Amino acid sequence: xxxLLWKPDKSAYSNSAIKNFxxxxxxxHGINFDEYEDLWQWSIKEPQKFWSALIQxxxxxxxxxxxxxxxxxxxxxxxxxxxxxxxxxxxxxILNLNSTPIIFINEKGFRQEISKEEIITKVSRLSSYxxxxxxxxxxxxxxxxxxxxxxxxxxLAVNTIGAIxxxxxxxxxxxxxxxxxxxxxxxxxLYSEMxxxxxxxxxxxxxxxxxxxxxxxLKKSLCIxxxxxxEEDIGKDIIDINSxxxxxxxxEELVFxxxxxxxxxxxxxxxxxTGKPKCIVxxxxxxxxxxxxxxxxxxxxxxxxxxxxxxxxxxxxxxxLISALASKATIVLYDGSPFFPDKESIIKMVDREKINFLGVxxxxxxxxxxxxxxxxxxxxxxxxxCILSTGSPLIKESFEYVYKNLKQDVHLASISGxxxxxxxxxxxxxxxxVFSGEIQCSSLGVNVDIFDEKGKSTRNKGxxxxxxxxxxxxxxxxxxxxxxxxxxxxxxxxKNVWAQGDFANFTDNNxxxxxxxxxxxxxxxxxxxxxxxxxxxxxxxxxxVESIAVAQKWDNDIRIVLFVKxxxxxxxxxxxxxxxxxxxxxxxxxxxxxxxxxKIMDIPKTKSGKIVELSVRDIVNGxxxxxxxxxxxxxxxxxxxNIEELKK
Numbered sequence: 001x002x003x004l005l006w007k008p009d010k011s012a013y014s015n016s017a018i019k020n021f022x023x024x025x026x027x028x029h030g031i032n033f034d035e036y037e038d039l040w041q042w043s044i045k046e047p048q049k050f051w052s053a054l055i056q057x058x059x060x061x062x063x064x065x066x067x068x069x070x071x072x073x074x075x076x077x078x079x080x081x082x083x084x085x086x087x088x089x090x091x092x093x094i095l096n097l098n099s100t101p102i103i104f105i106n107e108k109g110f111r112q113e114i115s116k117e118e119i120i121t122k123v124s125r126l127s128s129y130x131x132x133x134x135x136x137x138x139x140x141x142x143x144x145x146x147x148x149x150x151x152x153x154x155x156l157a158v159n160t161i162g163a164i165x166x167x168x169x170x171x172x173x174x175x176x177x178x179x180x181x182x183x184x185x186x187x188x189x190l191y192s193e194m195x196x197x198x199x200x201x202x203x204x205x206x207x208x209x210x211x212x213x214x215x216x217x218l219k220k221s222l223c224i225x226x227x228x229x230x231e232e233d234i235g236k237d238i239i240d241i242n243s244x245x246x247x248x249x250x251x252e253e254l255v256f257x258x259x260x261x262x263x264x265x266x267x268x269x270x271x272x273x274t275g276k277p278k279c280i281v282x283x284x285x286x287x288x289x290x291x292x293x294x295x296x297x298x299x300x301x302x303x304x305x306x307x308x309x310x311x312x313x314x315x316x317x318x319x320x321l322i323s324a325l326a327s328k329a330t331i332v333l334y335d336g337s338p339f340f341p342d343k344e345s346i347i348k349m350v351d352r353e354k355i356n357f358l359g360v361x362x363x364x365x366x367x368x369x370x371x372x373x374x375x376x377x378x379x380x381x382x383x384x385x386c387i388l389s390t391g392s393p394l395i396k397e398s399f400e401y402v403y404k405n406l407k408q409d410v411h412l413a414s415i416s417g418x419x420x421x422x423x424x425x426x427x428x429x430x431x432x433x434v435f436s437g438e439i440q441c442s443s444l445g446v447n448v449d450i451f452d453e454k455g456k457s458t459r460n461k462g463x464x465x466x467x468x469x470x471x472x473x474x475x476x477x478x479x480x481x482x483x484x485x486x487x488x489x490x491x492x493x494x495k496n497v498w499a500q501g502d503f504a505n506f507t508d509n510n511x512x513x514x515x516x517x518x519x520x521x522x523x524x525x526x527x528x529x530x531x532x533x534x535x536x537x538x539x540x541x542x543x544x545v546e547s548i549a550v551a552q553k554w555d556n557d558i559r560i561v562l563f564v565k566x567x568x569x570x571x572x573x574x575x576x577x578x579x580x581x582x583x584x585x586x587x588x589x590x591x592x593x594x595x596x597x598x599k600i601m602d603i604p605k606t607k608s609g610k611i612v613e614l615s616v617r618d619i620v621n622g623x624x625x626x627x628x629x630x631x632x633x634x635x636x637x638x639x640x641x642n643i644e645e646l647k648k
Contacts, residue, residue, distance in 0.1 A: 002396075002435035002436045002437055002438050002507065002509065003400070003435065003436040004433055004434075004435055004436075005399060005400065005403050005412070005433075005434045005435065005436055006403060006408075006409070006410070006411065006412065006433060006434040007432075007433035007434070008411070008430060008431055008432075008433075012430065012431075013431045016300050016430055016431055017296045017297050017300055017302075018036075018039075018297045018298070018300070018429070018430070018431055019431065021053075021054075021057055021297060022039050024053065024057060025039070025042070025053060028053070029049070036429060036431065036432060036441060037510055039444065040441065040442055040444055043444045043445045044445070044447045044468070047069070047070060047445065047468065048068075048069040048070060050444070050445050051069050051070070051081065051082075051289075051445060051471065052066055052067075052069050054289065054293060054444075054445070055082070055289060058289070058292045058293065058296065060087065060092060060285075060288065060289065060292070060326075061087060061091055061092050061095055062082075062085045062086060062087035062261070062285075063085070063086050063087070063258075064082075064084045064085045064086050065084040065085070066082065066084075066085065067084070068083065068084070069081065069082060070469065071083055074496075075496060076468065076469045076473070076491070076496055076497070076498065077469075077473070077483060077486065077487060077490075077491060079469040080261075080262050081261060081262070081285065081286065081289075081469070081471040082261040082262075082285060082471075083260070083261065083262065085260070085261040085285065086258050086259060086260055086261070087259065087261060087284060087285055087288075088159070088160065088162070088256040088257060088258065088259055088284070089159050089259075089265055089284050089285075089287075089288055090123070090156045090157075090159040090160040090256065091160075091256040092288055092326050093156060093322070093323075093325045093326050094119070094120060094123065094156070094254065096325060096326050096327065096328050097116040097119060097120075097325060097328075098116065098303065098304055098328050098329070098330060099115065099116055100113050100114070100115060100116070100330055101114065101115075101116055101119060101325055101329075101330055101331065102114035102119070102149050102152065102330070102331060102332075102333060103306070103330060103331075103332045103333070103353065104148060104149050104226070104332075104333045104334075104335075105332065105333070105334050105335075105349060105353075106196050106334070106335040106336050107196050107197070107198075107199070107334075107335065107336025107337055107340045107341070107345065108196060108336070112149065112226075114149045119153060119156070120254065121245070121252055122153045122157075122245045123153055123156045123157045123160060123254065124250075124251060124252045124253060124254045125244055125245055125247060125250040125251070125252065126153065126154060126157035126241070126244055126245065127157040127158075127160040127161050127254070127255070128250040128251040128252075129244045129247070129250055130157060130158065130161055130163070130188070131161055132250075133188075133219065133220055134219070135161060135163055135187060135188060136161070136162070136163070137161065137162030137163065137257050137259070137263075138162065138163065138164060138264070139163045139164065139186075139187045139188075140163070140164045140165075140166060140184045140185060140186040140187060140267070141154075141158045141163050141164070141165055141166075141186060141187065141188040141189075141190065142165075142166045142167065142168075142181045142184070142186040142188070142189055142190070143155075143165070143166070143167040143168075143189070143190040143191065143224070143313065144167075144168060144169075144170050144172070144177060144189070144190075144191040144192065144204070144208060144211065145167055145168075145169075145170065145190060145191065145192050145224060145313045146169075146170055146192040146194075146195040146196075146226075146312075146313070146335045147311065147312055147313055147318065147333050147334060147335055148192065148224075148226045148333060148335055149226065149333060150192075150224040150225070150226050150241060151167070151190075151192070151224060151313055152322060152333065154190050154224055154241070155167070155266075155322070159265060159266075160254065160255070160256055160257065161255075161257050162257030162258075162259050162263070164184075164264050164265065164266060164267060164281075165265070165266040165267075166180070166181065166184060166186070166266060166267040166268075166269075166279075167313040167314065167318075168180060168181075168269075168313065168314040169312035169313055169314035169315075169607050170191075170192050170194075170195045170202070170204050171195065171197070171202070171312075171607065171632075172314065172607065172629070172630075173207075173629040174207055174210055174211055174214075174629075175629040176277075176627070176629035176630050177207075177211050178211060178214055178215070179276050179277055179627065179629065180269050180277050180279070181211075181215060182214070182215060183276075183279050183478055183479070184267055184279055184478050185217040186215065186217060186218060187217060187218065187219045187220075188218065188219060188220045188221070188222065189208075189211070189212060189215065189218055189220075189221045189222070190221075190222050190223075190224045190241070191204075191208045191221065191222075191223060191224065192204075192223075192224055192225055192226075193205050193208065193223055193225050194225065195335060196335055196336045196337075197336055197337050197340075198336075198337045198339075198340050199337075199340050199341065208221075220239065221239065222239050222240075222241050222244070223239065223240050223241060224241045225240070225241075259284050260284070261283065261284060261285035261286075261471075262283045262284070262285065262286075262475065263283060263284050264281050264282070264283060264284075264475055265282055265283060265284040265287065266282055266319065267279050267280065267281050267282070267478060268280045268282065268316055268319070268419045268422060269314075269419070270419065270420075271419075271606050271610070271612075271630055276627060277627070277630065278477050278485065278489065279477055279478035279479075280419060280420060280474045280477060281474055281475040281476055281477065281478055282422050282472065282474055282475065283471075283472075283474075283475050285471060286422075286470070286471035286472035286473070287319065287323065287422050287423065287472050288323060288326060289471050289472070290421075290422070290423035290424075290470070290471060290472040291319075291320055291323030291324075291326070291423060292323060292326055292327055293443075293444060293445070294320075294415075294423060294424055294427060294443070295307075295323065295324050295327050295329070296327055297444060298413070298424075298427050298428055298429060298430070298443065298444075299357060299386055299388070299413065299428065299430065300385075300386075300411075300430040301324060301327050301329055301356075301357065302327075302329075303327065303328035303329065304328065304329070304330065305329050305330070305356040305357065306329065306330045306331070306332060306353065306354065306355045306356050306357070306383075307321065307324045307329050307330070307331050307332070307355070307356065307357040307359070308321075308331070308332035308334065308349075308350065308353075308355045308357065308358055308359060309321040309357075309359030309360075309388070310334060310338050310346060310359065310360050310361070310364065311359070311608070312607060312608070314607050314608070315419075315607070315608040316418070316419045316422050317359065317390065317608075319422055320422070320423070321359070332349075332353060332355060334346075334349075338360070338364055339367070343367075343368065343371050343373050344373060344375070344378070344379075346358075346360070346364075347373075347375050347379055347381075347406070348379065350379075350381065350383075350384055351379040351380055351381055351383075354383040355383060355384060356383055356384065356385050356386070357384075357385070357386045357387075357388065358384060358386070358387050358388065359387075359388040359389075359390075360387070360388070360389060361389065361390065361391035361392070361608065361609040362389050362390065362391050362392045362393060362394040362395075362398065362414070363391060363392060363546075363605075363609045363610075363611075364389075364609070365389055365394065365398045365401065365402065366395065366398050366539065366546070368401070368405075368406075369397065369398050369401040369405075370539075370545055370567075373405065374405040374406075375405060375406050375407070376404075376405060376406070376407075376408075381406070381407050381410075384407055384410055385410065385411060386410065386411040386412075386413055386428070386430070387402060387406070387407075387410055387411070387412050387413070388413050388415055388428070389412070389413070389414045389415070390414070390415045390416060390417075391608055391609050391610055392516075392532075392609070392610050392611065393414075393416075393513075393514045393515065393516060393532040393535075393536075394414040394437075395437065395532070395535060395536040395539065395540075396436045396437035396536060397536070397539070397540050399412060399414075399434070399436045399437055400436055411428060411430050411434065412428075412434050413427060413428025413429075413430075413440065414427075414428070414438075414439045414440075415427035415428060415439065416439060416502070416512075416514055417443075418500060420473075420474065420489075420490065420500070421470065421472045421473055421474075422472055423443075423470075423472045424443050424446075425442070425443060425446055425448050425464065425466060425500060426439045426440075426441065426442050426443060426448060426464075426511075426512045426514075427439065427440070427441070427443055428440050428441075429441045433509075435507070435509050435511060437513060437536075438507050438509060438511035438512065438513055439511055439512045439513070439514065440511050441510065441511060442512070445470060446466060446470050447466055447467040447468040448464065448465070448466055448467075448512075449465050449466075449467055450462040450463065450464060450465070450504060450505055450506060451463045451465050451494060451497070451499075455494045455495070455497070458505075459505065459506055460505060461503060461504065461505040461515065461528065461530065462503070462504070462505065463493065463494075463499055463500075463501075463502070463503065463504075463518055464499075464500045464501075464502040464503070464504045464512075464514070464518075465494060465497050465498060465499050465500065466497070466498040466500065467497050467498075473498070474486065477489075501517055501518050501519055502514050502515075502516070502517060502518060503515045503516055503517070503518040503521050503528065503530040504530075514530075514532065515529075515530020515531070515532040515533050516530045516531040516532040516533075516535075516613075517531075517613070519614065520550070520613040520614060520617070522549065522550075522551045522558070522560050523551065523558060524551070524557065524558055524559060524560055524591060525557065525591065527591050529560075529588075529591060529592055531548075531549045531613060533587075533588050533592060534547070534549045534560075534562065534584055534588065534592055534594070535547055535549070536587065537583050537584045537586075537587035537588055537592070538562065538564065538580055538583060538584060540583070540587075541579065541580065541583060542567075543566055543567055543570045543576060544564050544565070544566060544567075544580070545565045545566060545567055546564075546565045546603050546611070547562055547563060547564045547565065547603075548562075548563045548600075548603045548604075548611050548613060548616055549561065549562045549563075549594065549613070550563075550613050550616050550617040550620055551617060552595075552596075552617075552620045552621060552646060553621050554595070559594075559595035559596070560592070560593070560594040560595055560596075561594060561595065561596045561598065561620060561646065562580070562584075562594035562596065562597045562598070563598050563599075563600045563603070563616070563640070564580065564597060564598070564599055564600070565599075565600055565601065565602060565603055566599060571599075572597065572598075572599035577597045580594075580597050581593050581594065581597065596645055596646065598643060598645055598646075600636075600639050600640070601636065601639060602633055602636035602639070603636070604616060604631050604632075604633060604634065604636055604637055605631065605632045605633060606630060606631060606632060607630070607631075607632050609632075612631060614626075615628065615631070615637060616637070616640050619637060619640045619641055620640065620643075620646060625637060
């Protein structure tokens with residue numbers, strides 16, 4: 001049984017949005033939900049009633065008929081939600097803006113507040129400009145952009161006219177950018193010429209110029225830099241978005257394009273670590289409905305509260321963060337490294353800005369734990385009521401670290417979903433206790449289960465699946481007209497059931513533990529082992545910073561190879577190898593113990609901080625890793641080639 005780390009007080013429960021929503025359902029349908037599980041079960045058994053009640057509870061601005069809530073197609077991937085509803089995402093954001101919706105901070109200490117009036121004026125003028133150059137509903141507008149107010153305002157302007165948005169982080173390489181954007185044939189490119197990271201300013205003018213030359217469908221390119229007092233002017237031959245914002249001849253009247261619930265809104269991308277990135281097309285209504293549900297019910301986000309998520313514009317958490325504006329929240333945008341000028345930078349910002357929701361990657365919390373950083377005696381953090389973690393499984397020790405070293409009275413919500421659904425399958429619940437190492441619950445309306453290899457429900461470890469449609473499942477992949485690639489990606493494993501590709505199991509507390517990607521699951525002797533189980537064990541050792549485990553083909557089977565990144569001055573002695581193996585055996589089983597333990601200097605990661613086991617696995621097995629431009633640090637892969645120890 002996992003250790004209990006936190007539980008909400010009774011007054012918090014009675015004042016929560018999820019309690020309010022439950023009461024509404026109880027009164028409307030004459031039922032009584034005593035436990036969250038009862039409400040979740042009802043949301044699965046009565047999807048028409050649940051989603052209908054939810055869209056009304058969240059007060060989403062729309063027109064048309066709510067019925068049918070879901071069309072009656074037999075196949076999950078052909079089911080559509082609210083086919084007779086019309087709405088505009090940007091309108092739902094702008095109608096709910098509070099007086100100061102955006103705070104922007106960069107790692108140099110530059111700070112800026114953006115008012116509701118400023119956002120409305122800039123969105124109006126930019127959308128008017130885009131219409132004037134012929135951009136219409138369905139056109140693609142792409143951005144190579146830092147996480148700034150100008151980027152967010154640009155997204156809202158694009159969405160206002162019904163065009164389709166797609167963005168990536170400015171630190172992506174040229175090939176990675178072109179692999180994504182060339183597939184969708186954009187008409188306009190927005191770009192930041194520079195960004196900050198780790199105390200350095202990176203200028204990407206040359207890269208942008210090369211990208212523009214290679215994208216033959218572009219009609220216009222706009223520079224969306226933000227200016228602080230220390231930045232130089234951009235070149236005279238460049239169209240500057242600020243000139244559009246300041247152009248009084250452009251209309252300030254906001255005209256929202258009428259769109260259907262299922263029209264395309266933005267295109268996100270798979271990580272591209274197994275081939276060319278998939279262009280995942282998301283609709284307008286689904287992400288809005290899902291995000292507002294997650295923010296208000298699963299996080300208990302209230303109007304005027306402040307939410308921060310450390311993210312780039314190339315990660316789905318940026319899209320998730322933006323939607324908090326629809327719940328009348330203030331969002332904090334950040335450009336820079338979370339560890340500059342020091343490891344406490346983000347925590348210091350949370351304290352100074354009185355942030356209520358702190359969102360980070362699991363690897364960020366792991367890094368703080370490895371640095372033995374403690375905020376307890378240095379910072380107040382009274383405002384902080386929830387810490388959100390995603391990107392990879394949060395290990396037990398990092399759960400315990402949060403409560404011991406960051407804040408004792410805080411709701412720690414480990415959440416898991418994906419770019420694929422731009423929302424969560426399993427996530428937090430402010431009215432339930434937090435147990436060490438466990439995600440708290442399945443998301444309302446999301447029919448989550450664990451399947452064994454035969455496609456049967458199991459309480460053992462298995463595949464994380466979703467057995468019914470949810471509104472934020474993708475429309476499909478771009479140019480995949482018959483949905484062949486889409487069906488192959490999610491529905492080929494089990495008939496008419498979405499397989500997420502995560503290896504997981506339910507807990508006795510009705511929570512969930514995720515053990516890593518199922519495509520990276522290790523199978524020595526036919527026994528399925530999640531890599532996260534190994535990481536949980538080995539990364540508790542003081543000498544180890546991080547690790548990565550892969551399967552090497554060996555003697556007509558596979559063997560587990562563990563690569564470890566050690567702290568400075570530490571060496572991988574025979575004694576430490578033995579300690580690592582013993583720790584893994586003690587925390588898991590003898591099947592988990594690696595055949596080889598090898599020291600490396602760095603571990604490959606995506607731009608959003610996920611470790612990339614498949615690239616290392618390919619190299620170890622003599623294959624060429626795919627699409628390394630999607631990695632944050634592709635140069636480290638050289639270290640995994642031609643290792644003599646792996647030939648023995």
